[in-house]
Amino acid sequence: MSTVRIHRRSAAHRERGVATILVLLLLGLVVGATVFTMTGSLRGTQQRQLTVHAATAAQGAAWRGVETIRTALLELPEDRYERWANGEGWNRRDAVPATPAAAAAAAASTEPYACQGTPVRGEIAISGADAIAVPRATISEVCRLSGASTYRVTAQVTGRASEGTSATTSTVEAVYVVALPGAAAPPGGGAATLGAINIYRDLDISGGIAFTGENAVINVDGNVRLDNASITGIDTLRATGNVTIGSGIRVNTVESDGDVVLRGSSGVSQVRAKGNVRVEGGARPMSIRSDGSVTFAGGNGDVVEAKGDVMVTAGGVNISAISTQGSVRWTGSGGGAGSIRANVDIDYGGANRNPTTLVAGRNISISAGATSAHAGGRVQLSGWGHTGQVRAGGDVVLLGSASAGSITSRGNVRLEGSGAAEAVFASGSLYVSGWQGVGTGTIGGTLQRGQTGNNGIRVTVQRGYQAGVQTPAAVAVPLLAAIDIPRVRVDAYPLREAANYRFEIINGRIQVTVAHVQGIPAGTYVLGERMANNTRQPDWLCRPQDMSGTLCTRPVATICQGFSPQNSCFAHANGKWTVNGGSMARGIAWFDGNLEVANGTYVNTFIATGNISTAGAHRTMAPNWAGYASTCTNAPVTGGANANFAQLIPTNLCDTASRTLLESTLANAAYIAGGYRPNGAYGGGLIDLGASTVASGNVVAGDNLATGGSTRIDGSIIVAAQSGATGQARISGSTTINQTTGDIAFDPDALPCIGSSCGGAGTAPPTGSPEATVLWTRYR
Template identity: 30%
Template sequence: MTSMLRTRPASQRGIATILILLLTGLSLTAAVLGTVYYVRGTQEQGVSAHAMTQAQVKAWTGVEVVKTYLTNLDAAGIKTLAAATTSTPIALTLSGVDGVSAKVVSSDSATNPTRLTVQVTGSTATGTRAASTSTVQVVYAVVPGTTGGPANNPNTVNIKGDTTTGGAISATGSNAIFNVDGNFTSNGSMTGFKVIFATGNLNLNAAGNSAETVSAQGNVNITNSGSYNKVLAMGDIVASGKISVSVLMQSNKSVTISNSSDIQRIDAIGNVTLSSQANVVTVRSQGSVDGRGGNIGDLLAEGGYQGSWSGSATGSVGGTVSNGGNTTLKVTQQAGLKVPVAPLTLDSLQANKVDANELRDSANYIFEPDASNAMTVTVKSVSGITDGKYYLYQGKINNQPFYDWLCTVAQPSKAADCVVKIGRGNSDYNSLVSYNATQKKWTLTTSVSGAALPPGIAWFKGDVSFAGGTYINTMIATGNMSTGGNLFVYGVNAASFSDVCNNGNFPGLKPANFCAAGASKLTSVPLGNIGLLAGSYEAGYSDAAHFSGGTIALGAGNEIHGNIVAGDVLQTSGSTTIYGYVTTAHQSNDASHQNKFSASTTIRLDGLPDSFNPGLTPPGAGGSTGTGGSTSTQARVLWSRYL
């Protein structure tokens, strides 16, 4: 009998296959989705890590930016930041960097800060799904900068070597600075200067001196009356004259006031000694204070205090108090008292290089002897004269005067041998220029009015001596320069356009580098800022043994419009007015060569023409590079941590 429930295997095989395929497809789908999810999660983790890395990079970049920010602040700026607290932080304005912010949250002192705590945050661009921030807390050690000298260069007077002045020296105009790289003794009055600075000792011996700041790396000695904002010394300060100091007197050693004076504040690492007539509002000393009857409004000293029967003082000292019988003193002892006085630091002056030989090729007129000591003049860039080398003839041709003419031959026999007259002596029959081959010295002699030479840069090989006259020239000599009375020199940039480009004494002769075709305004050339320059090195050398000349000695009644640059020293002996800067380099290193200012010297920085920029000089022309006694704030990272 046939069973009714008998299976049919062939008919079930298709269904099984479908089920197997379905289950396999579901497994593969789950695996793919899992892989996609894993890959996507890994990618997001990478982006997040990348964002965090970028934020950290920006935060650490900000740490360096803040360090630079702090070094650009002065002491007052650092003190302003010291007022910050965690509840009232001070945000810093950081320019030139994106994604970085910083705020000062605390300091170690509100009055004399040496440490600042800053929170620096770096962040990636907002608005992205991977935006991130990173904050670093940094403690900076800071040493506030000083303002004992000029902050900008070049300086009005930059003197290398020991210097003595005997006459009155004054400056007109703003921000005049008098720097001496060496010892400076002023026996005459000094007025009109913002800063008077010496890298050695500074001695002010005349009455009536005034300056915003007088400062020295050595001692400061003031033996007569004067008025100053600040008196600063890395050595001792001794004031025996009656002086007024309206802001600060600070010394890395001791301060002694031995006359009636009015001083706002004294800071000293050493002792302080006052006369019975000295009035000081505030005294801060890490040594002892001898009041001697002086009056001190607010006193803090780590050492003791010695008073006398007169005078007054209020404050605290770490040592013993002796009232000298004066029971009205209000000075108390506070054992272990510490007084913060930051050591004063004053920068050295950098050397200036002066070398006339480096400037030869920039001259319009080059005066030098040939092998037979005949005078020659090489002309360059002068309208009206073909560039080239000429002989400077002094004499007659066919009984006609040809003095100071440029000629194509050394001994011209006819007028056609000569090109143009370039000098004006006392008359047509007197030469302006002469040369002494034995002394290697050029002498320029004239008493006529107006320009004695065609305007332009004039360069001389050897010494140059002026016997009066007016020159619309930048005058350069490889040797020494000396002048007589009634000399007027106008460096080309310091002269007017008409005097340079349309000079009536030399019609048609004009320096093309200063007088552009069709122009109505003088073209300023850096070397044209020089009035007088002297001194040179032998080719290939820059040491004292191979340096020659460099002394500029000015006579009475001189007016120099333009910078004076002496490769060695400057000496004045009469009434001198300088419209421009003064630089001496003392490249001889000879201790017997000293800068000396006698009678009166006036340095004028007012009313200068637009074409004259005394601070701009090319290499070899003694560009001033000194910093003259000011220092920038120093900052360094003590420690840091992530927040």
């Protein structure tokens, strides 16, 4: 059993009593130790040629190290993380002292993975991972998270690929979240925080879709199809179902619990699939890891790891490195592999990329030559190619004009074609069918000549001779973890009490309940008309007792800016509300039923118990996105008129003393639709964003989403699929999703507290055993 040790490097000032060496027992390192071990010994120019594929092999080793260290973190004593977070046991690189636990708790952040207090930075070296081609790994930062006994650990892991004097390294920086027993997970449940899009049903994206900003994440609890589109800016796509990505679509990382298909010239760097992976057209993923099989019906690849078989059926396919617990069947011509390792069989019809190294637990068949072949069973060379080095636990057979350099076999060797061998070392017999030559060697069995006059076979017969051929090391591809996308609850009904303006139909009349608004006494109003300049002006708040027909004798305030004083903003018919005007009073507006927001510019969070749709030249800015000035002082907003609501201040959003916005996750949303009716059935939840819509804030649909035309969303998207109906969420037309804009108060990752989730502050139940998850990675 190999041992990995985590320890700090020597420093001038050490904490007395702190152990400098921590021993971690890593399961599976005996197997992992040989994953990237090259077979054979290459000399001369072949050493320099190894650099062609060494870089991607080094990346594969680095990723393997990331997973190994994750497992190792679980073996540490539970008090180790707290000591690290206190600054003990480090070779420190920062001059800032560690924040005490009490101060850290007092400085709780709203971000689930933000450090509580100043993180401790330095260097803690991890040794003992050389056996899995990880010569260097260090922990560089540790900090506490908001949950009890929960920590964030940052590490740099360097993988190495080498042979002889040629060597290449690749470094991956990984951020882990470690939850000790009894820890409460951060809000959102583990690593699955809100992404740019969060869909809990199948997703279909087409058209021209652009994600602006860094690290855009799409989480889908279902199948995904990205096709017939130009899609850019996606860092990570995570899906519990199957994923299909078409030509012209760029995604850095695809993670799927199902199958993944890459078509055309799709630009995907990394694929992680629990199902099968299929590459077509001109796609070229840098890294593929699959719990199933991998098929190349086109395209190219760099590092491929699979638990199942790997099949290359198209011509011209080039792959740097393949590791599989199954077999490799390469029937396409015109391309080739740098290295292939398989636990079962290899049937290789690709070209010799010089080098091309093949290692199989059972049999190997080569039709166009290779640099080296090492099999636990039989090796067959056919066609016309040359294989520089052959090592086999079973027989070796040469057919056609295939030739070989050095052959070492624990079985028999048969040269049945026209190709020669430079050297043969075999425990069994040697058969040469014709005039082929063998330069040198030793055999333990008989020498058989098909042509008795062939004197070019220069081998020594030594009875009992045993050729030295090691059994190839087994490939171990770690099982991928299932994707966890915690469910969210979208329910408009519990949010009614947080609304500044609540719209309902009571006894056939529009009723507006006002709360938390400076300038309007809290209470229940109806909408009436004000008489001014001999004209009737609609949409004035009026106490019911002050109504005379449709005329209000003592109007309180207007919350509408119509296209003119005589135009109404609010209408209701057949269960549907319509808001259509220049703007309305700032704040949170709640509607019982369906809602259509048409023309105008609004600084509001619109909430509806039914569906929400937009139409016309429409823009909504969530209060947090718009900022204090626009929300609280009636400052003009870009692209919109300055409505005369200066005296109406939403006091649940505005701190006028400090001139800042109060913390409100609800005010991050532009739209929230859908809710559980009193009978328990879910109603509404569809958000349909029409052409020319600009939604600056989060879009939260309890059931489904559709976009079209020229749409812009400055925030996150949630489609919760709570009605139980089937069907795809559709994002089409020309849609831009941007999470980099808005006021500093805007947090696109923060969900409002809705319904039953409020009691627990959105945290997961305490853990019963240590858990370590990879939160984020990047190449350095």
